[in-house]
Structures are given as C-alpha cells and as structure tokens.
Amino acid sequence: MTTSTKQFDAIIIGTGQAGPPLAARFAGAGKSVAIIERHKFGGTCVNTGCIPTKTLVASAYAIHVANRGAEYGFAAGDIRVDMKRVKARKDAASARSNKGVEEMLRGLKNCTVIEGHARFQSSNTVAVNDEVLQAGKIYINVGGRARIPELPGVQEIPFLTNSSMMDLEVLPGHLVIVGGSYVGLEFAQIYRRLGSEVTVVEMGPRLIGREDEDVSQAVREILEADRVHIRLNAKCISLAKHEGGVAVGITCEEGPPEVVGSHVLLAVGRVPNTGDLGLEQAGVATDHRGYITVDDQLQTNVPGIWALGDCNGRGAFTHTSYNDYEIVADNLFNSDHRRISDRIQAYALYVDPPLGRCGMTDAEVRQSGRHALAVKYPMSRVSRAYEKGETQGFMKICVDAETKQILGAAILGVGGDEVVHVLLDIMYAKAPYTVIQRAMHIHPTVAEYLPTILGKLGPFA
Numbered sequence: 001m002t003t004s005t006k007q008f009d010a011i012i013i014g015t016g017q018a019g020p021p022l023a024a025r026f027a028g029a030g031k032s033v034a035i036i037e038r039h040k041f042g043g044t045c046v047n048t049g050c051i052p053t054k055t056l057v058a059s060a061y062a063i064h065v066a067n068r069g070a071e072y073g074f075a076a077g078d079i080r081v082d083m084k085r086v087k088a089r090k091d092a093a094s095a096r097s098n099k100g101v102e103e104m105l106r107g108l109k110n111c112t113v114i115e116g117h118a119r120f121q122s123s124n125t126v127a128v129n130d131e132v133l134q135a136g137k138i139y140i141n142v143g144g145r146a147r148i149p150e151l152p153g154v155q156e157i158p159f160l161t162n163s164s165m166m167d168l169e170v171l172p173g174h175l176v177i178v179g180g181s182y183v184g185l186e187f188a189q190i191y192r193r194l195g196s197e198v199t200v201v202e203m204g205p206r207l208i209g210r211e212d213e214d215v216s217q218a219v220r221e222i223l224e225a226d227r228v229h230i231r232l233n234a235k236c237i238s239l240a241k242h243e244g245g246v247a248v249g250i251t252c253e254e255g256p257p258e259v260v261g262s263h264v265l266l267a268v269g270r271v272p273n274t275g276d277l278g279l280e281q282a283g284v285a286t287d288h289r290g291y292i293t294v295d296d297q298l299q300t301n302v303p304g305i306w307a308l309g310d311c312n313g314r315g316a317f318t319h320t321s322y323n324d325y326e327i328v329a330d331n332l333f334n335s336d337h338r339r340i341s342d343r344i345q346a347y348a349l350y351v352d353p354p355l356g357r358c359g360m361t362d363a364e365v366r367q368s369g370r371h372a373l374a375v376k377y378p379m380s381r382v383s384r385a386y387e388k389g390e391t392q393g394f395m396k397i398c399v400d401a402e403t404k405q406i407l408g409a410a411i412l413g414v415g416g417d418e419v420v421h422v423l424l425d426i427m428y429a430k431a432p433y434t435v436i437q438r439a440m441h442i443h444p445t446v447a448e449y450l451p452t453i454l455g456k457l458g459p460f461a
C-alpha cells in the first residue's frame with residue numbers, strides 16, 4: 001500500500017548503461033536523485049549480455065588455440081572443458097561489474113537507491129514498493145529482453161534465452177540456435193568451441209542479414225570452419241518435444257526437415273521492457289513495437305521525461321546507451337547541445353575473428369546514390385594475421401569520391417573490433433582518408449595496413 005511521497009530533483013528507472021552514470025552526475029552536482037532497479041544492478045550488459053558472453057568468448061578462444069597447439073609447436077595433451085569452471089569464471093566477471101555498479105550507486109551522496117519495480121502514476125510520479133516518488137525530471141533506462149517468437153510448439157518445450165544460458169552448468173550435447181544474427185552467432189561459436197554440436201537455424205537466406213552479403217558469407221565460412229551447422233531459409237520453424245530433447249522443424253530448401261537438439265536457444269531479437277511501466281499513466285508515447293519515442297536529445301513527448309538506452313529503439317548497444325547518457329548530461333549540465341544524430345554507427349560482432357563495423361554498409365552507400373570509391377583486402381595478406389595464424393576475413397572501406405571522407409568500413413579479421421576505431425575517429429573528425437595515408441603506424445599491426453589499403457581505392461561496384 002502507498003504510504004508516502006518523496007521529492008527528488010530526478011528519478012532514474014533502471015541501472016543499465018545510462019542510468020548509473022547519470023545518477024552520479026546528478027549527485028555530483030548536488031541534486032537529489034533516486035535510482036530504481038527491479039532485478040540485477042548493471043542490467044543486460046553486465047549480467048546477461050556483453051560481459052558474460054565476452055568472457056565465454058575468451059574461454060572458447062583459449063580452448064580453440066589449445067586445440068591448434070600442433071600448428072604453433074606444442075602439445076596441450078588431453079583438452080577437457082570443465083563447464084562449471086568456465087561458468088564460474090564468467091560469473092566472477094559479471095559479479096565484479098554488478099557489485100561495482102551497486103557499490104558506486106550506494107556510495108553516492110544525494111543518491112537514494114531503491115530495489116523494486118517502478119511504475120509511473122503520472123507524468124511526474126513513480127510508484128515503487130510502498131512509496132511514491134516525485135520529480136520534475138524522470139529518466140527511463142529500462143532496457144530490453146529476449147523476444148520469444150510465436151513459433152508453433154514454443155509453449156510446450158523448454159527453451160533457453162540469452163538470460164537462462166547464463167545458468168547452464170552443463171555442456172549441451174547439441175545446441176540448436178534459432179536465429180542467425182549477432183547474439184545467436186556469438187553463442188554458436190562459443191558452444192561449438194567448448195565442445196557442443198551446434199546448429200544455427202535462420203529464417204532468412206543468409207546470416208546477419210543486415211550486413212553486406214560478402215560479410216555474411218565470410219562469417220558463415222568462419223563458423224563452418226569450426227564445424228557449426230548452418231541451416232538457412234528455414235521458413236517454417238516449429239518446436240516439439242522429442243525423446244532426445246527438442247525437435248526443431250525447419251523445412252529448409254535443402255537438408256533434413258528437422259533437427260533434434262538437446263537444448264534450444266531462441267535468439268530472434270529483443271523487445272523493450274516498456275509494457276509494465278505504466279507509460280500510459282504518464283502519457284509517454286511508444287512506437288508500434290513498444291519502443292519509447294524520443295527526439296534527437298532523448299526527450300519523450302512528455303516534457304520532463306527522457307528515455308535512454310535500448311528502450312528508445314535508437315541503439316541496441318552498451319556504447320549507444322552510454323552515449324545517450326552523455327548526450328543528456330551534456331545538454332543538462334554543460335550546455336553542450338549534443339544530439340543522437342551526431343553519432344556514427346559502430347559496433348562489433350564477437351565471433352572469432354571479430355567483425356568491427358563503422359558507418360554505412362555497401363548497400364546503404366549504394367542506396368544513397370553517392371559517387372564512391374572502395375577497396376577490399378584479404379587478411380591472408382596482412383603479416384600480423386599471418387604471424388598469428390589467424391588469416392580469415394577481410395578489410396573493406398568505402399569513401400566518398402568527392403569529399404574523400406570515409407563512408408563506412410567492415411574489418412572482419414583478427415583485431416577487427418579495435419582496428420575499426422582508426423577509421424571511426426577519422427570519420428568523427430570529418431577528415432579525408434588521406435590523413436591516414438600520411439600517418440606512420442606501428443609494425444607489425446593490422447592497422448598499419450590501412451594507409452596501404454587506402455592507396456588501392458578503386459571504383460565502387
């Protein structure tokens with residue numbers, strides 16, 4: 001029952017990637033702030049997203065290298081995966097950040113930390129547990145969760161999501177992953193390298209359908225080299241109990257009509273946590289998928305309410321959520337009128353070797369109708385990659401023929417997630433690519449090839 005109303009300068013709902021630094025900023029400015037979390041401090045990235053998956057990627061990579069010992073000149077002996085220890089390592093990494101976020105918040109002067117489910121009562125009040133909080137400024141950072149598709153049989157079978165995957169202490173005999181996009185592919189390679197048989201079932205004609213076709217194809221080859229089974233064009237996916245686990249009906253153009261897995265992971269996108277927030281009480285508008293509508297500075301349609309991170313549909317990454325925080329905070333505290341439209345698309349896919357992406361895809365460049373130049377260079381010709389014995393992938397860069405500015409790049413290969421920042425920063429500087437050609441890079445690195453590659457720009461096909 002509601003017993004009291006408490007006044008704050010600001011209320012923050014959710015402790016994802018934007019809420020905690022914003023709380024620190026308010027508190028540091030001497031303003032009273034309440035921050036509310038209903039589950040685990042740190043949200044998705046810390047507990048069920050980036051940190052645990054990249055920790056698992058590291059375990060999987062170590063095992064992969066150990067299995068290739070003979071190529072590097074050593075014998076690792078009998079390599080056995082102890083899934084409990086792999087999980088313990090992952091849990092420790094998540095716990096470190098989860099604890100760090102909670103301790104940081106609880107240590108802030110002027111900040112009240114409340115554990116419970118927050119729900120709007122009006123445009124300036126939020127109910128949580130038995131309290132009502134009131135503030136002139138309310139920031140929503142509630143994130144999202146795995147989408148559960150309405151596939152036939154989905155209610156009858158036990159399925160996993162990125163969240164419940166975190167509790168697995170056994171290695172699945174055969175993990176079937178429904179969804180061949182970023183989340184699904186990372187889990188596919190992780191579990192294959194840990195020792196599971198893995199099948200990826202994708203409805204579309206290729207993996208990571210938002211990327212260019214050559215990128216999709218190269219990522220497919222990377223996964224197939226690890227002996228991940230890929231089933232594309234799975235138009236009629238269905239799920240049913242089976243004595244061996246779960247039967248996933250596929251109806252692909254080729255291959256058997258169903259595959260039986262011991263475990264099934266659903267990785268078919270995300271939905272925002274906005275349905276149980278009482279947004280209608282506050283009058284906050286959402287789009288048809290439930291994402292909160294915001295303007296270029298993260299303000300909702302209701303003055304005094306902002307939405308940051310995955311719940312606004314303007315980004316789906318830790319760095320986009322943190323960037324949302326920076327935009328809001330700089331507008332509020334520094335009179336620096338930063339905007340979402342200032343940022344350049346950038347992200348990575350953490351298969352090994354990773355894909356680092358920035359700016360436009362080739363398809364987007366084509367659609368824009370610009371006069372462009374392009375270059376593509378195989379990793380097999382990069383000495384750093386060759387020395388490391390990791391020559392899969394390629395680098396490709398597209399530039400505007402008139403302004404000489406970089407339009408987009410895909411660096412799929414060893415270090416690709418880091419190398420792409422050389423290009424990204426030049427893009428932010430709005431400098432021509434020729435600046436990179438005059439820079440002296442360190443040998444031997446992957447990045448040292450960028451000046452050379454840019455010297456080979458040719459017509460954009």
Ligand SMILES: Cc1cc2nc3c(=O)[nH]c(=O)nc-3n(C[C@H](O)[C@H](O)[C@H](O)COP(=O)(O)OP(=O)(O)OC[C@H]3O[C@@H](n4cnc5c(N)ncnc54)[C@H](O)[C@@H]3O)c2cc1C
Binds near residue numbers: 019039049277311
């Ligand atoms: C498997 C996986 C791997 C990923 N890997 C990467 C990666 O490598 N790099 C990357 O950049 N991104 C990655 N992401 C995406 C990244 O995790 C998210 O974009 C990031 O966490 C941003 O989240 P957020 O700040 O919007 O909120 P979240 O981190 O989702 O946090 C929202 C918080 O709000 C709380 N909450 C929700 N509703 C309420 C309520 N009503 N009351 C109180 N509290 C509430 C939730 O409990 C949660 O703690 C990955 C995601 C997944 C699923």
